[in-house]
Amino acid sequence: MTTSPGAGRTAARDDIERAHLVDPTDHTWSIARASVSPDLGDLARRFWIPVWDVPEGRDSVQRVLQYPVCLIVVSDGYTRFYGVVSGLSHTMLTGRGWAVGVMLQPAAGHLLTREPVRRMTDRFVDLRTVPALDGSALTRGVRAHMRPDPTSADAQAQAREVVEDALRPLLPVDDEGLLVTAIVEDVETSPELLRVDDLCARFDISERTLQRLLHKRIGLGPKWLIRRRRLQEAADRLRDSDAELAGIAVDLGYADQAHFTRDFRRATGLTPGEFASRFR
Known part of the structure; x- marks a missing residue:
C-alpha cells in the first residue's frame, strides 16, 4: 500500500497521479492506496x-480528471455508486472525515x-439502490x-x-466486458x-460497434476516451519543471499550442501555464 500526502511529491509519479489535479x-x-486481490483484477x-x-472555516476541493470507470465510495456520511464524469470531477472536503x-x-x-x-454518466446513486450488490x-x-x-492500517485492510x-x-x-476493458487499457497505455x-x-x-460497446459499458464514446487520456497525460507532464507547452502539444497530437491550451482550460478551468505554475 502507498500513501500520498496532500502536498507536492518528489517521488516518481505513476498512472494514479495523472488524474488527480492536486494542489501541492x-x-x-x-490518501492511502492499495491494489485489489488478484482474483478480482x-x-x-x-x-x-x-x-x-x-x-x-476552510475547505479543500479535490479535482479529478476521472478515468473511464465507475466508482464505489463509502464514507461516514454517504454511500454512493458513481458513473463516469465526462468533465472535471469536484469533491469538497470539510472538517474531519474519511472515505x-x-x-x-x-x-x-x-x-x-x-x-x-x-444512464449513469455524470450521476451518482445511493449504493444501496444498486441492483447487483448488497x-x-x-x-x-x-x-x-x-x-x-480511519487512519489505522488494519482498519483499512x-x-x-x-x-x-x-x-x-x-x-x-x-x-464483452473483458473486451471493453482491453480496449480502454489499450487507449490508456498507447500515447501514439x-x-x-x-x-x-x-x-x-467497426466504429459503430465500438460506440455501442463503450456507451453500454462506460457511458461515453471513443473520442472522449482518447481525449481524456491525452488530458491526463498533459496534466502529468506539466508537473515537470522543464515541461515545454509547445512540445507537449505536439507529442499529444494537437494541431498547435493554442488548440492544446483551449482544450486543457475547457477541461480543468486552468490554462496549462497556470496549472504548471503550481509545481514551480
Missing part, C-alpha cells in the same frame, strides 16, 4: 482511502447496474471497521476486505493512439 500547497488530506483496479482534517473508494474496471459498471452505463451490508461493514480509527467480499459474486466477467479508426483497426471492429 494543500496539506489537509492524505477483472472487476476492480485499486482502492483509495482518503483521510482529511480541514481547519474550521473508502474502489475504482472499478470498465467491465464492472454494467454488471452492477444491469443496464447501459450511459450495498447496505457493504456500507455497514466498512463503517464498522473505519469509524473507530478490513474495510477493503468487506468491499472485495461484496464484489466476488459478480465473477466471472463476461467476454490519436484516432478512433486506428483503435477500431487494432480490435478489428
